Amino acid sequence: MNTKRYDTVEAMVLDTLGTDGVDAMNQHSEAVKFIRGLVSFRNEKKITQRQLAKTMACSPSKVCRIEAGRDADLTLGDIETYACALGLSVHLALDDESLPAAARIKHHVFLIKDLLDSLAEIATKQNDDPGLVNKIHQFYGEVLFNFSMRFGDSYHKLPPAITVGTKPAIATALSKRATECLVVGT
């Protein structure tokens, strides 16, 4: 009997069916990626298909059909109903990949700002709950710290700017901001 053991399924498929087999397998995985994400959420919450069907007010076979389908066949309604039944909210983000990176970054920054504003609104409305307000404060500090660190990481990958005299303003601002965030985040 064949006793060959493989560390990955990909290695096994490569050995058995060649690169065509691996490509076909990976293409399939891409085609069902989103559905698998939904199923992962369901499994993390330890909810069976039957239980989810009950919450969705549909038959278990409908849940089966959704999970056995392809991402391209999903309707927005299916996604919303499935996600809501798991206690998840759905946010749709449209990203125009034809735009330059700078425009897309600005778009995402504005989106983040909107979300932070809505969090601040929650804190204002829940002013009588100091625990929640403090948690939101803490979260703001973490976001600021993490964003500055990631921005700094990315910035340091840039080739050196040509400067005459003093350091570029942004480098000074980054070190200052990182220090501020370390204080806020703790």
Add this chain to the structure above:
Amino acid sequence: MAKNMTCGMKAWTVKLEGACQKELTKYNQRYGREVASVMSNLQYLHKHLLSGNRLGSCNFGFWGSERDRLYRIGQTGVRGAKETRLYVFPDEATSIIHVLCIGDKNTQPRDIKRAKEMIRWIETSPDD
């Protein structure tokens, strides 16, 4: 025995048993989309187990028990598919997913019988 990685994760490996390699190649010639799907599902299962999840937590639509530690992996996301089943024996003692045979709905009773005989053979064979 498989090594225990950090955080209780096991190093699950995959093993093709018997004439499964030839069967897969032959089946793939006729039903390539279905084979791609079951292999993708097998890969998903493997990664799920590699992440430290127990077999009992496998709650996927493509996954089903055929009793006596035999499981089937079905195809998903293939329109107009030939109903395909890949039979596997995931041995928690050794952390090996034994891939036993592949077939369709018509050959199911014969495939299950054959697969269970292979499990008995695997369990009585010396470790390699």
